[in-house]
Amino acid sequence: NFDMQELWRPCVPQLKLRIYQFGRLLHRKLPVLEAHFAEIGVTPDFFASQWFLTLMSYNLPLDLLVRVWDVLVIDGWKTIFRVGISLLKIFKSELMEMGLEELSRFFRHNKLSVAQQDLLRESFFNC
Numbered sequence: 001n002f003d004m005q006e007l008w009r010p011c012v013p014q015l016k017l018r019i020y021q022f023g024r025l026l027h028r029k030l031p032v033l034e035a036h037f038a039e040i041g042v043t044p045d046f047f048a049s050q051w052f053l054t055l056m057s058y059n060l061p062l063d064l065l066v067r068v069w070d071v072l073v074i075d076g077w078k079t080i081f082r083v084g085i086s087l088l089k090i091f092k093s094e095l096m097e098m099g100l101e102e103l104s105r106f107f108r109h110n111k112l113s114v115a116q117q118d119l120l121r122e123s124f125f126n127c
Contacts, residue, residue, distance in 0.1 A: 018052045019045045022081060029085050033092055040100050047107040051084050059087075059107070067120060079123075086122035 023044040026034045037043070050058055056068055060083075072079040088095065091106075098106060 015049060015052055018077065018080075019048055022048045022052075022084060025081055025085055026088070030088055030092065033088060033095060036096050037103075040103070042100060042103055046103070048084055050107070051080055056080065056083060064119060068123075071124065082123040083119065086119055089122060090118060 023034075026037075026044055037046075055072060057065055060068060068079060068083055095103065095106070
């Protein structure tokens with residue numbers, strides 16, 4: 001079920017649910033990165049809420065975004081989970097070196113430049 005309007009209800013319960021689910025996936029798939037984030041005081045809502053609210057449009061270049069949206073229409077929310085985890089995997093070594101301020105700049109002020117084939121392969125074939 002892919003119901004965007006539920007994200008925008010008062011108190012955003014569906015966004016909170018998606019962030020919680022993403023946090024559990026992060027714990028399972030990337031425990032070392034999750035521990036680093038916890039050490040510097042970063043929780044998944046710090047970066048993932050923007051991913052869910054904008055369907056990745058703020059962070060991905062257009063050519064890659066349209067490919068992700070093609071899959072999103074078919075597979076729904078799990079696409080955003082897969083792409084989010086894959087982005088973290090791809091950038092893991094850089095993220096592990098960053099503190100809070102650098103992470104803020106990384107997630108909020110950059111289009112995440114990644115090779116299209118790398119992100120798609122990681123998101124849909126290596127999850």
